[in-house]
Amino acid sequence: MILLVALLSACFLISASLGSEEVVPTTPLPNINNQTMSKTQAIDFPDPCPRMQNGDVVLREIQLPGSDTFKSVCVSLFYIGSGWLNVYRKLNSQTFNRTFDDYERGFGDVGTARHNEFFIGLNRLHQLTSGKPHEVLLSVRGRRLRKCDHFVVGDRSEGYKVKSIGNCTGSELWMIPKQDSKFSTLDRDEDGVPDRNFAKEEGYGWWFDPSMRPEVFRINMSIRRTD
Numbered sequence: 001m002i003l004l005v006a007l008l009s010a011c012f013l014i015s016a017s018l019g020s021e022e023v024v025p026t027t028p029l030p031n032i033n034n035q036t037m038s039k040t041q042a043i044d045f046p047d048p049c050p051r052m053q054n055g056d057v058v059l060r061e062i063q064l065p066g067s068d069t070f071k072s073v074c075v076s077l078f079y080i081g082s083g084w085l086n087v088y089r090k091l092n093s094q095t096f097n098r099t100f101d102d103y104e105r106g107f108g109d110v111g112t113a114r115h116n117e118f119f120i121g122l123n124r125l126h127q128l129t130s131g132k133p134h135e136v137l138l139s140v141r142g143r144r145l146r147k148c149d150h151f152v153v154g155d156r157s158e159g160y161k162v163k164s165i166g167n168c169t170g171s172e173l174w175m176i177p178k179q180d181s182k183f184s185t186l187d188r189d190e191d192g193v194p195d196r197n198f199a200k201e202e203g204y205g206w207w208f209d210p211s212m213r214p215e216v217f218r219i220n221m222s223i224r225r226t227d
Contacts, residue, residue: 047225048128049074051083057112064127071110072120075222080145084137085128087120088221096204100188103205104156122160122183125223126153134223135166138173141217146170151223159183159190162207175219177207184208 048062053076063069073089076082090096095108095117106121128134129152136151150166159182168176182190184199184206191198191208198208208214 047083047132048072049076049083049085049224051076051081053082059110059112064124067124070106070120070124073110073112073116080137081224083224084222085120085224086220086222087125088219089116089118090204090219091115091117092218093117094203097186098205100183100185100205103183103185104160122153123156126155126160129153129223130155130163133226135226137222137224138176139220140173140175144171144173146173146176148176149226174212174214175206178209178211181207181209 048060049072053074056075056077058074058076060072060074061069062072073086075084075086089108096119098107103119104122106119106124108118109116110118110120134151135147135149137145137147139145146168147170148166148168150164152162152164154161154163161182162177162179165177165179181192184190184197186197186200186203186205189197189199191212192210193208198212198214199205202214204219206214206219
């Protein structure tokens with residue numbers, strides 16, 4: 001019961017803490033050759049969201065191999081701990097009704113204000129989660145939260161599928177990605193349901209699968225290094 005109360009409190013705190021912005025200098029990451037690198041090879045790069053940071057929600061700039069620097073939001077709250085990188089923040093607008101190419105690159109207005117909506121991009125999410133071990137934290141409507149202890153996203157040739165989700169604790173959420181589910185968008189239907197496209201119907205991209213009953217509401221996803 002104490003754990004559940006703490007998790008629920010954390011959902012409210014994540015929303016309440018989004019406020020003023022403090023930009024932290026760029027954290028460069030080394031070059032990675034995605035064509036020749038082993039699928040299981042660990043990549044040695046700094047943690048984009050260190051466990052010790054000045055502030056609950058901090059705007060940082062980081063750089064991944066083969067891309068320009070980009071803004072990211074690091075979250076550190078008492079009930080969920082520190083070091084969380086906010087990767088997907090959807091409110092109730094049409095910002096997330098986009099193509100597969102948009103989701104691959106990333107989009108949105110990255111910032112710490114409550115109205116900011118963004119996604120860092122599937123390619124960046126793949127590089128981060130395949131390079132070092134990560135856990136994932138998901139919440140919906142700002143009230144329910146679930147954490148899974150081993151999150152890995154595949155590359156483009158694999159449809160950015162969820163290669164691992166690990167063991168999950170917290171609230172039961174329909175939107176927890178299933179292992180081996182591929183990413184669906186309005187122009188790429190990978191949900192496995194004949195004659196339907198959940199991403200197009202609901203207006204946002206996600207790792208939909210036949211067992212889901214999608215809804216349109218706020219979704220927040222963050223990842224954290226576990227090494």
